[in-house]
Amino acid sequence: MAERAKDQREKENAKLNELIKHHEDLIPTVMKTQVMVDLYWRCYAYGDELKPHIEFLDGIMLSSTRDIAPSCVENVDELIERQEKSLVQLQTKRSVVMDLIDKGKKILENPDKPRFLESHVQRIEVGWDDTKSKAQDRLKLLQETKEAWVGYAENNETIAADFE
Numbered sequence: 611m612a613e614r615a616k617d618q619r620e621k622e623n624a625k626l627n628e629l630i631k632h633h634e635d636l637i638p639t640v641m642k643t644q645v646m647v648d649l650y651w652r653c654y655a656y657g658d659e660l661k662p663h664i665e666f667l668d669g670i671m672l673s674s675t676r677d678i679a680p681s682c683v684e685n686v687d688e689l690i691e692r693q694e695k696s697l698v699q700l701q702t703k704r705s706v707v708m709d710l711i712d713k714g715k716k717i718l719e720n721p722d723k724p725r726f727l728e729s730h731v732q733r734i735e736v737g738w739d740d741t742k743s744k745a746q747d748r749l750k751l752l753q754e755t756k757e758a759w760v761g762y763a764e765n766n767e768t769i770a771a772d773f774e
Contacts, residue, residue, distance in 0.1 A: 674748040
């Protein structure tokens with residue numbers, strides 16, 4: 611009976627040692643998976659963090675690129691005021707957007723980064739630059755339009771005086 615218990619104990623120990631070795635072999639794979647899960651979690655969280663800022667930039671871009679046809683100086687003044695507010699909002703968000711761009715570039719340094727991350731970073735970076743330049747261009751255009759309306763009003767009075 612003691613002989614049989616010894617054989618069984620050796621078999622069970624061999625099975626246990628085999629199981630322990632198998633688990634030890636899995637540790638590197640589990641660690642790599644853990645790192646990848648953390649990286650992907652950060653990337654998806656970054657994408658979620660970008661969404662409201664991209665929507666904000668899209669809104670400013672839309673207001674800066676839609677067609678306008680001001681009918682008088684007062685309309686131009688109102689449009690200039692709105693555009694100046696948009697530029698102030700952009701300037702207010704500047705530090706947040708720059709921090710997000712830097713954060714994305716830091717995550718991009720990881721060689722195992724997901725493919726979609728680069729497009730996210732590029733979208734916010736290009737979106738920021740385009741939106742800011744279009745908003746500034748629109749403000750300049752509106753200011754030039756105002757000058758044209760003022761010139762028109764002055765010359766209109768001169769022409770009317772000449773006819774009288």
